[in-house]
Amino acid sequence: MSKKKFNDLINKKVVIADGATGTEFIKRGMPQGVSPELWALENLDAVHEIHNAYINAGSDIVYIPSFGGNRIKLEEFGLADRLHEMNSSLAKAVRENIGGRALAFGDLAPTGKFVEPFGDLAFEDAVNIYKEQVNALIDGGVDGFAIETMMDIQETRAAVLAVKESCDLPIIVTMTFDESTRTLTGNDPLSALITLQALGIDAFGCNCSTGPKDMIELIKTIKPYAKIPLLTKPNAGMPKLVDGETVFDMKADEFAGHVDELLEAGANIIGGCCGTTPEHIKAQADAAKGLKPIMPQVTALGAVSAPHVACLMGRNQPFRVIGERINPSGKKKLQAELREGKFGMVRQYASEQVAGGAAVLDVNMGLPGIDEKAMMLEAVSLLAQGTTLPLCIDSTDSNVIEAALRLYPGRALVNSISAEKSRLEKTLPIAAKYGAMFILLPLNDEGIPETVEGRIELTKEIFAEAQKYGYEREDIVLDALIMTVSSNQSAAKVSLDLIEWASREFKVNTVCGLSNVSFGMPERKWINAAFLGMALGRGLNMAIANPSSEILMSLIAGGDVLAERDRKMHRYVEKFSGIEQKSQTVKKENLDPAQRVFNCVLEGHDDTISDAIAAAITAGVRAQTLVDESLIPAINKVGDLYDSKKYFLPQLIMSADAMRKGFEVLEPHLSDDSKGEQAEKAVIVLATVEGDIHDIGKNIVALMLRNYGFDVVDLGKDISAEKIINAAKEHKAKIVGLSALMTTTMIKMEEVVKLAREEGLFSLKIMIGGAVVDQNYAEQIGADAYAVDAMESVRLAKRFTQK
Amino acid sequence: MGSKINFINNIPLPVPERKIYSRLGHNRYLTKMSDAQREKVEAAIAQGVSLCQLRGVWGRFEISKWTAEQVEFGDGNVFESCKLAELLKESKSLVIFAVTAGADIVESAAKLAGQGDGVGALAYDATGSEMVDAAAEWVQQYLNQQFKRGNEILTKRRFSPGYGDLELKNQALLFKLLDIEKLGVKLTEDFLMTPEKTVTAIAGIQNIN
CATH class of the missing domain: 1.10.1240.10 (Methionine synthase domain)
Structure with missing residues (x-):
């Protein structure tokens, strides 16, 4: 089935998918611990019976039971060598049985492995593993693909790319979000939608984990941002444990009672997951009869995404700062680190920019003498795990951009595409393949036009090219190309005019490398601030800048209030209200x-x-x-x-x-x-006993004792009885404090007590502490006291040293 | 089913803030903090969270022989423990997993303690402990989701070397089976794990019904 025909179907009616397969297999005798795919192949009558029942109930789409038919899952049952035969035979048998009464979608599901950068399965291996299954299913015959019950965006991307690179069939994707509307790996529905619809899927939604009620809210939340139809396959209610068995007890009528609300929320395709039966689907199909689904409300969306966060861009959105610091240009220390293959400063810059309020992080690894592609992949991998923000992939090399976009588990922004031949021919198709937004640079192989008219002409030329790949205005951010006023004082005016035209007439997002304007000038911050104020007035809504600049971020906060981008001024008040409170506190004191x-x-x-x-x-x-x-x-x-x-x-x-x-x-x-009178200065020897390496509790006790005026000799951790007693003698200690956190090491405390007494140190007080010991144990081993916490150790020490 | 091991490079977790505060002795009904105190503690916890690198590894092994005193699994491996055997009596397979918060958080806590920053050291320590506990819970949840399709579920309780009658020396076997050193975790001669914010666990796999 072509994507167009699939869309025509969605436009016509509420499409009904099938219900549960797994629980239906179990009802028909599938035992525990077997491969469901092999069981299905050996029990095709059962498969046909289930599909026939769903089609009679009203299903327009049924899933081929190939859920765990990927190499990794089949290997668990020693069936990997039968992968092609099993998948293609299942597809063929299902298609023959349904004979055009419904569509048969190949079912792809998690491999059970985590894909890089989150796990040890290389991304390309994941893509190839899915491709192998996809091609087997295509050989058997499928109308499209359902990628379902996914809990990780990166594995989902691998499956989507596998289908995209193998055929042009429709792809529907459902992820499994729990009641907190996150997948187990923390992906939220909005960023997943943004990432996957940019990648070219045909419908997105959720299945499993929750019942229909929770899914209504989820669909409502993402509908305003969906360019594609939405899909829900809820469980028959929430699982309950009855007499030791997990049951889904929502009856068909109640299940179907949520159809109205699901459709009002924006679902276009509905079906069921765990616990649902043909009766549930029939009730659902009956309830949907004659109802009109709400089609996608937007045709384009200016947004980028990271695995756990989405960032919307546009006129009504807050001004967005793209953090500029992860770029070795002009940063000698960073250059030196990168040359050594180290990423400490990259990590540090990332966390500083997140704290400063950046919305996106620019990543540039362009440095002579390093392997830019390898370093970019390393940086993308690190930042995808170590920060929450979406990334802007910044390189002049299309190979670097392709590698980064392929690996990045979100929708990235590409910096940048110009009218230079190599960018239009190489970088643009790559950005389009992965659905990335891009920064449009109005320059060509001849350079940067000096006039605003010249830049407008190039902008239109690049956009016309981008439209051929499906790009819309919302997907583009125009760089106003600011040149320094120190060499040409009218440079700022050209950029400001371009910003105004782009914002008001051409209606695209605009960005600028803010600090360029002041290059070569003294006290650059004032030029930057003045330019920002003027550009805000002309419609600038993004900047590539250092978010650690308080002036910049404060101006932006003020600008968002004046431009009504900060509704009810919440963000502004939140940013600045704390400052007033603090000054009041100081006055009181x-x-x-x-x-x-x-x-x-x-x-x-x-x-x-x-x-x-x-x-x-x-x-x-x-x-x-x-x-x-x-x-x-x-x-x-x-x-x-x-x-x-x-x-x-x-x-x-x-x-x-x-x-x-x-x-x-x-x-x-x-x-x-x-x-x-004040000086108590009694000496206390502290140690974690031999064999034990836990010492944070002991360190806190040391700090507290010092704060209360004791002279503490901290011997550290894993210290033998001999060393402790020798130190007590050497320092003429009045008290020894012992710490242990393991049942296997607390026995060493007794050795210390015994040795102290053997050495004749009868006046030496010994106190013990740690999670595994108590007062009884202290008494049992002959210690003088047990301290439950650091404060108690101070009290005991005071008591032991009172004259 | 096979016994391949699976590494997870980044365990994504919401910060278990309530539990971190509880570990620090905070009583939600009684304890009151000034804004400055709250800011200081929150900043230390946030910094602690950023220092945790939660990673994990898990493997599934078939149980080949069960007695009330010991469990044989995989290729001739044995756990001698009546209590663990009791936990696994309904299971045909078992799962072993390890999670760690990494070395940074532990080293940084020690560094702060050395510099006299007790609040920071305590907050890092509590954050590391709770993050690694939450990571272990997450792995259990993740595995349940994985096994659900095969009509299987993990035992609710999990067991670790050093608990009950399962001797601590069994850590060495877990390290061998899961290649735990690849997580950057080492085992001392006394079978303690460094960095210390590391948890290993054994759980049974049962039929869901």
Whole structure:
């Protein structure tokens, strides 16, 4: 069946797909642990019976039972060598049986492996594995392909490309989203839709995991962005465990009761998954009779996507910043790292730009002396896993762009396509194949036109070429090609005029490499800011820039308010409201110097306590008074708050940090006598016992003890009894603290206690801690105490050192 | 069915924020934080999350012989444990898996502790622990989804070396069977795993009904 005929069918009516196959096989005696595909082949009567029942119920499409017919799944049953025979025979038998009464779609489903960059199955291997199955099904005869129950966008892409590169048959895709509307691998329906419809599938939707009610909401959410028909195959309700059995208990009538709402939400194809039967499908088909499906509402969509996030672009969307930093040009450190094959700075730039508010990350690996393609693939792989943002693939080499687009598990933006012959002939078809958006550069082999008219002419020429590949205006971002004003002061005007024409007349997204305008000028930020303000007024809606620039991001936030791109000004208020609150807090704290010191400890402000103490001393408060009436009462209050669970451990540590810092600042101001009173300086030896490598708890105890004035000798982890006791003797320790986190290592604590007593250290107090020990164990091995947490260890240490 | 092992390079998880706070001792009804305190803890957790590189590996093995004291599986491998045998008594196959949060989070926590940043160290530690636990839950969920089509489901409970009567030394067998070192995880002489934010598990595969 051609894609056009498939579309004609969708335009005519609500298309009914089939219901569950797996649960129907089990009803007919398929045992556990067998290959369902082999069972189907050996029980074709059962397959025909199920299909006939679905067709009689009203199914327009039935799935050939080839769900697990890929090489990886068949290998699990030792059947890989029968792959072609099984798939083609199943397809042939199904088509013969249905005899044109319905369409027979080849069923492709997960391999069970994770595909790179998320797993160890190479992307090309995944494509080839699906291709092998696709070709076998084509040999048997299919009307199209259903890629179903997918939980990972990258594996889904591999299956889609396998079909696309093998035939021109219709492809329908359903992924399985749980109640949180994410697949198990975290893909959301909108980014999956954007990625897959750009790749050229013919319908998208969801199957399995949830019942019809949850799918109504999901379809509603993505309908405004769908250029293609939407499809749902819900389970017969949510699975329930009854007498140890998983059952789907939604009856046919109730199942069909959701048809109206599913269609109103925007579904064009409906069917069923686990637990549904021919009765469910009949009820569904009856309910849909005479109803008109809502056809796709958009013909084009300016949007890019990453595996877990979509980014919409356009007039009514927020101004989008494409983070420019992952580009070695002019960055010596990054160049050196990339030459060594390291990606630490790439990772760092990515996370800084995400935090700064970028919407898309530009990735450029163009550097003489490195393998650009290999490095680009490495960077794409790393960024697809390590960041949430969609990528902009930036290269002048079409081979690099093709490799990156093929691997990237989303819809990328290509930077860039111009009227240069090589770009139009090579890069444009590649971008189109993978459905990427692209940045249009109005220049050709002769260079950049100086006039706005020249640039407009080239823009139209490139767009006309792109239209031949199915591109629409929404898929394009025009680069206004800003040149520096330091060499030509009218350069900015040409770019601004081009932005205005592109936004208002040609109606495409516009972008510029913002900082180019100020190259060679002093204090560049002001030129950049002024240009941005002017360009915003002309309609600029994107920039390639560094999102760490506060001026830039603040101007953009303001611009979005004025251009009504920030509805109800939520984003602006969210960005700036915190700043006002903070300044109010500071004002309040200025009221009383001694109280401010108290608050610093109470709230754990180790960064401001020095200033607070200095202010108090200047205001005439005595150092000893600050100790007695601010620091000590505050830390005691913190202890009470911790005991009553109003504070938790991080707050306790923050306060203890602030107090320690406070003492350090005050120490020079205290008299010698009072210093002596403060100094507890008893030595405590801490260690994680031999064989145990867990030491974070012990490290926290060390920090807390130090904050409370003890002299801690931290021996580290995996320390033998001999070393611990020797250290206790050497440092004249009053206390030894032991930590263990494993039942297999806690026994070493007893060795330390025994050795201490054998060595005659009877006054040495030994306290123990760790997840596997308790007070009973402390008593059992003869330790002096068990500390449940760091605060308790401080209390015990104080008690043991009181004179 | 075969016993091929499968690596997962990136386990995608929502951050188990509630659990991280609970591990840090936060009581949702009683504990109150100022904005500055919350900001500091949240920033440390967010940084901790970015340092976790969740990876995993799993393999399926046929059980060839079951007794109340031991389970033989795969090519002549044996787990000697009455409690594990009890868990697997309804299973014809078993799954072994390992997940790790990687070395960065553990090393960074130690570094912060060394620098006196207790809040950061604690937050990293709790984040690493909860992220790796959530990753183990995720793998179980993922495998259930995989096995559902074959009318199979994992046992609800899972077992690890060091639990009950399954000796810790069995980690060595798990490392051999799954090639866990490929995840960047090593086993010490005392059978402890480094980086420590690593979990191994054994679960049975049962008929869904």
